[in-house]
Amino acid sequence: MRGRHRFAIPFLQYLDTHGEVDVPLPAWTSDIERLQKLYEQMVLARTLDQKAVALQRTGQLGTYPSTLGQEAVGVAIGLAMQADDVLVPYYRDAIAQILRGMPPENILLFWGGEERGSDPGGASQDFPPCVPVATQLSHAAGVATAMKLRNESRVTLVTCGDGATSKGDFMESLNLAGVWQLPLVVVINNNQWAISVPLKQQTAAQSLAQKAIAAGIDGTQVDGNDVIAVYDAVKTALDKARKLRQPSLIEAVSYRLSDHTTADDASRYRDQKELNVHWAEEPIGRFQHFLHTRGYWDEAREKALQAHCRETVDAVVAAYLAAEAENPEAIIDYLYAFLPAALEEQREAIGRKAEVLNGQENPGA
Amino acid sequence: MRGRHRFAIPFLQYLDTHGEVDVPLPAWTSDIERLQKLYEQMVLARTLDQKAVALQRTGQLGTYPSTLGQEAVGVAIGLAMQADDVLVPYYRDAIAQILRGMPPENILLFWGGEERGSDPGGASQDFPPCVPVATQLSHAAGVATAMKLRNESRVTLVTCGDGATSKGDFMESLNLAGVWQLPLVVVINNNQWAISVPLKQQTAAQSLAQKAIAAGIDGTQVDGNDVIAVYDAVKTALDKARKLRQPSLIEAVSYRLSDHTTADDASRYRDQKELNVHWAEEPIGRFQHFLHTRGYWDEAREKALQAHCRETVDAVVAAYLAAEAENPEAIIDYLYAFLPAALEEQREAIGRKAEVLNGQENPGA
Amino acid sequence: MNKPGLELSVPDTESVTIAEGTLVEAVTLALRYEMARDDCVVILGEDVGVNGGVFRATEGLQKQFGSNRVLDTPLAEGLIAGISIGMAAQGLKPVAEIQFMGFIFPALEQIACHAARLRNRTRGRLSCPLVIRAPFGGGIRAPEHHSESTEALLAHLPGLRVVVPSSAYKAYGLLLAAIRDPDPVIFLEPKRIYRAQRQRIPNDGQALPLDTCFTLREGTDLTLVSWGAMISECTQVANDLATRGISIELIDVATIKPLDMETIVTSVKKTGRCVIVHEAPRAGGVGADIAAQVNEQAFLELQAPVARVTGFDTIMPYARKEDIYMPNTIDIQSQIEKTLNFS
Amino acid sequence: MNKPGLELSVPDTESVTIAEGTLVEAVTLALRYEMARDDCVVILGEDVGVNGGVFRATEGLQKQFGSNRVLDTPLAEGLIAGISIGMAAQGLKPVAEIQFMGFIFPALEQIACHAARLRNRTRGRLSCPLVIRAPFGGGIRAPEHHSESTEALLAHLPGLRVVVPSSAYKAYGLLLAAIRDPDPVIFLEPKRIYRAQRQRIPNDGQALPLDTCFTLREGTDLTLVSWGAMISECTQVANDLATRGISIELIDVATIKPLDMETIVTSVKKTGRCVIVHEAPRAGGVGADIAAQVNEQAFLELQAPVARVTGFDTIMPYARKEDIYMPNTIDIQSQIEKTLNFS
Ligand SMILES: Cc1ncc(C[n+]2csc(CCOP(=O)(O)OP(=O)(O)O)c2C)c(N)n1
Ligand SMILES: Cc1ncc(C[n+]2csc(CCOP(=O)(O)OP(=O)(O)O)c2C)c(N)n1
Ligand SMILES: [Mg+2]
Numbered sequence A, B: 001m002r003g004r005h006r007f008a009i010p011f012l013q014y015l016d017t018h019g020e021v022d023v024p025l026p027a028w029t030s031d032i033e034r035l036q037k038l039y040e041q042m043v044l045a046r047t048l049d050q051k052a053v054a055l056q057r058t059g060q061l062g063t064y065p066s067t068l069g070q071e072a073v074g075v076a077i078g079l080a081m082q083a084d085d086v087l088v089p090y091y092r093d094a095i096a097q098i099l100r101g102m103p104p105e106n107i108l109l110f111w112g113g114e115e116r117g118s119d120p121g122g123a124s125q126d127f128p129p130c131v132p133v134a135t136q137l138s139h140a141a142g143v144a145t146a147m148k149l150r151n152e153s154r155v156t157l158v159t160c161g162d163g164a165t166s167k168g169d170f171m172e173s174l175n176l177a178g179v180w181q182l183p184l185v186v187v188i189n190n191n192q193w194a195i196s197v198p199l200k201q202q203t204a205a206q207s208l209a210q211k212a213i214a215a216g217i218d219g220t221q222v223d224g225n226d227v228i229a230v231y232d233a234v235k236t237a238l239d240k241a242r243k244l245r246q247p248s249l250i251e252a253v254s255y256r257l258s259d260h261t262t263a264d265d266a267s268r269y270r271d272q273k274e275l276n277v278h279w280a281e282e283p284i285g286r287f288q289h290f291l292h293t294r295g296y297w298d299e300a301r302e303k304a305l306q307a308h309c310r311e312t313v314d315a316v317v318a319a320y321l322a323a324e325a326e327n328p329e330a331i332i333d334y335l336y337a338f339l340p341a342a343l344e345e346q347r348e349a350i351g352r353k354a355e356v357l358n359g360q361e362n363p364g365a
Numbered sequence C, D: 001m002n003k004p005g006l007e008l009s010v011p012d013t014e015s016v017t018i019a020e021g022t023l024v025e026a027v028t029l030a031l032r033y034e035m036a037r038d039d040c041v042v043i044l045g046e047d048v049g050v051n052g053g054v055f056r057a058t059e060g061l062q063k064q065f066g067s068n069r070v071l072d073t074p075l076a077e078g079l080i081a082g083i084s085i086g087m088a089a090q091g092l093k094p095v096a097e098i099q100f101m102g103f104i105f106p107a108l109e110q111i112a113c114h115a116a117r118l119r120n121r122t123r124g125r126l127s128c129p130l131v132i133r134a135p136f137g138g139g140i141r142a143p144e145h146h147s148e149s150t151e152a153l154l155a156h157l158p159g160l161r162v163v164v165p166s167s168a169y170k171a172y173g174l175l176l177a178a179i180r181d182p183d184p185v186i187f188l189e190p191k192r193i194y195r196a197q198r199q200r201i202p203n204d205g206q207a208l209p210l211d212t213c214f215t216l217r218e219g220t221d222l223t224l225v226s227w228g229a230m231i232s233e234c235t236q237v238a239n240d241l242a243t244r245g246i247s248i249e250l251i252d253v254a255t256i257k258p259l260d261m262e263t264i265v266t267s268v269k270k271t272g273r274c275v276i277v278h279e280a281p282r283a284g285g286v287g288a289d290i291a292a293q294v295n296e297q298a299f300l301e302l303q304a305p306v307a308r309v310t311g312f313d314t315i316m317p318y319a320r321k322e323d324i325y326m327p328n329t330i331d332i333q334s335q336i337e338k339t340l341n342f343s
């Protein structure tokens, strides 16, 4: 405990901002289909995302947080995790959730104002997206604790934004991961803004990855717009958690090309010039360039992908719009496992009230 | 922000565990009176502390947290700060408070169950000791913010225990100190136990000083049983905060030779052998040896000091026991600056109730 | 320290203008007025600076007063409350924004254990003249956690003041009073009516009292008690019923804590009937306390049980079912009718 | 999942023994019983391991069940609550200890935003079968923050259960029920009576119901309602009054949320008079809710206003003036007399 201590935080990047490579790539990149899939899913993510924004603009969706420019992070996570691992996402992780099996229309249902939209589908034990910033870190630490206590080889992965790293529970959870050696991977999507607050007003730390040092665990900073680097870092961390039961922190440095949510107007506080710089570094164009250069991608594939994405998105929107209304008593039926007697009267009142409201909406009925 | 980062946490020690020195001492140690004062105050601290424990054992004081073995930390802080600086102490900082001007009987009054005991005396703006662990860190950051906004050259110093470093507000405050460059010094009294929880169950961090790295500020680990090292580190940090407006974190590695409080029984969870090891490293004997070796101390001085301490403590206890009772309405009179009309009736009820209770206690009266 | 509600000299830099504005603009106006008048007033919170707050309540203030007076904090509500306490103890008058009341929980330890206690703990030596502003309440189809009304939690904590304006005019005067008050004030802004109405606001720096309910409408048949956004529905119902010859006395509680029961009890003694309306869940809501006290203090005059129209005892639903949760004019009117017909 | 209160098979390892013990020992007994019966039960908190908790409620459990079943956490209440949620969602049954209720505030965000909501948010897919235990209440001359009674804050949050035992026997049965309950339960232990009395506890694994009040004593003149440590004072007063021919019906609420008003209202309809006693400050206390509902539901039968004997609306004083704050038998008895004489 006593004595001089030294620490280092590595930085991981394979593709430079132009999609050029001048370092050896990790072994798994010989799997060309994997590379293609990473690309395809980023494109799908963006297509869905932009559709969701459009739905909001036309009054068909509530407030929605876009992931524009941060697709590499969610896609890498979604593809690197195993099915029975547990993802504890935050609200900007739609694509990771979808890649783990969530029916994409649920994303819309969620932001459309329906609790059912939090269903990840199937037997998944994933958490729903978390709104109160950073609180999900502790849930994830708890999930990982359960895995550890039961001696399972599953892993928990939790995400958060750069702003979240300022909130106490972020560090409390990281610290626990260290002291209990939890099978936990924490991924920060450092999109460099927390609504209107830029990173330099959030912390004086030179990197967010170094927050790991405070917890005595490994921290790595990766270029979050380099999907190879993110995927590689996440995979390595998952492996380490699975096999060595060691936690780690990954900071993926990305950039939020969108407004914070559709309720936000970033032009109030963010310079267009800064935005332009970051558009030039976004993950999809860069990776497409790389794939082209290697001959893993061509126009025909791109055309097919675009068509596929359009079709998928149309189907998703159709499913969303077709979703039948949940019955009104649902607002109290899931409060407890068994409705307490004390609430029976209120449940009835809910039903009656819904009928009155329905009558108002359809005065002819 | 991007790229490989390296960090180091220095360790500061002048006196080894036997009170021997084999490194050059800081310049201020040429002030022999200062050295003597550091010693004298540690002895006074211990005398007072042991008296407080005795008072508790005999039913004359409530639960009391001893500082046995950690005197170097409080004394160094109390002597290094300037009068108009602000100390934001935790509950184990009696000696620092006293050295800053608090009438020592107030310490007893406080643990004797009287709010008036929180008065630091004079015009001091110091905070009262803080019971909810780590919450004081944020107050201190706020005090330092006020100093910074007003462009004052005063400094805020806040203390906490090792356990406190696990709580979120510790890191939230440290992070703010970094990003706002606050004139704030944070001193951790790492006495290696949080009630029954040893440090290794509190964190996996190799040192607590490295928590500073997460906040992008300077962190230093010092031997907390070496009063020269602690004083030097605190002085340096105060200077840096005062002149350069830079925050820092100091981890003083001490050891809690007592129970957690008088309500605790450490023998339930702590090995006597461990305790013995640490008794051999405690700060007073070590420093006395050093002073003797240098010729700065002798038997006569020691005898006079012991007598002085006894007298002081007797006077303090007398003052404590002589304190007049506060009137009962005080429990509501300071709730707001002006008693709201809605509470007037309750204030009267308090008076009436106190009379009834008094009547019960003195049935003859 | 100024006793809240005292007349204050208008700062030179600011001439008395009669502004017309919405509730959220009234908040800005009051903040601007007081920042100009008293340079101890400092604003802090998430996104309150360049962005002017997510509801624009602090719009333009950083530009006008500089970034030493309007501070964007890191994302940590506990920290925001905690440093406000430290700043307040040093004589500043922090006005902190919690972005949505749903995110006030991390700040509760600081609010309950310190803001509410510092004066008492130090027997008056240190105090906490701070304001914590938070938009609250539902009805704007916001995502989960953006619609809570948890004023009852704060109203249970001794040492706090809890204030809720129901109009632009009140927001202006009550916020000035809150900032000038020497003790911690939680100032809850009903965001559903942030922009519902424009109202004349004499920008004269005149504070409203912090410990009286406002009687918005006098009446003889029933006392209707509410606060915040629900005052709109209550007013509408009272107006409607007036056309039917039913005379409602409408009381805007405005200051939830300390609670001015005198105004309410006097009214109920006159009308003999009382209905309380609030958005928060019924169990343990502020309505319970008012009902209990009305019963204690006007027992013999009551001609019907004090009734409560409230949210259900469940989680505020996501947007699509928000309307089922929210008390509305039909709920209020039918309860009033029931209470009037009670025998 | 077991419906709470159902009969359960007694584990082989544990024979039914009639133990005699204090309230805190009953807590330990229930914990031990359920840990042996259900290996999903995991205890966590500060100092719960080797030290057995600062009140010894978990004494010996780490030794018996190992450090994978009894976890000493770092010092962070928010974390304790948060990881309990994660563990519970994975099917464990965490029983977390908050060392004193005064330190529950950092955990409120997790309790209110997640524990209470996870089932509803996921429409039943994930749930939160956790228990948060905390010693609460004053009267033991503890330092500041060690004496609070803030049950009202929790009782206002939909989705929680809040349970308060008033004796060793109740502590045993209610805690078993709390652990077996599939939803989050806040279990508040009145520390003033932790060791006040020894009582026979059949260690038979029998849970008590979580949604009914207990009528401790039948009576005809007045309904006395309380919970936790104050049940001692109430019992004493009821006994004293009985010798004077006054017949008190004493109800131990025990389950603060959801609140079984039926038992209370039925009683008040019979007696016509009601006094509620609690330690917490009056404004917004749970007593307000009970009073409001009694008035709503037994208005015509009430012969006097429902009265409340409570703590004052101020901060719990430090040890020396604690007695002034705490409701006592004189307070209770004189209020009962007033209520009986009301006309
Ligand atoms: C506890 C809490 N405080 C405030 C908010 C309001 N809020 C929502 S998102 C956000 C910024 C989050 O920034 P960051 O963590 O960087 O994530 P990003 O949205 O940029 O992905 C804020 C302040 C919240 N949701 N929760
Ligand atoms: C928020 C909070 N949780 C729990 C407690 C109970 N408690 C008092 S002191 C303590 C241990 C503190 O340990 P540390 O920070 O190392 O300080 P030390 O007492 O060892 O000096 C605990 C858990 C508290 N006071 N505040
Ligand atoms: Mg961000």
Ligand SMILES: [Mg+2]
Pocket (backbone or CB within 6 Å): B161, B162, B163, B189, B190, B191, B192, B193, B194, B195
């Ligand atoms: Mg310690």
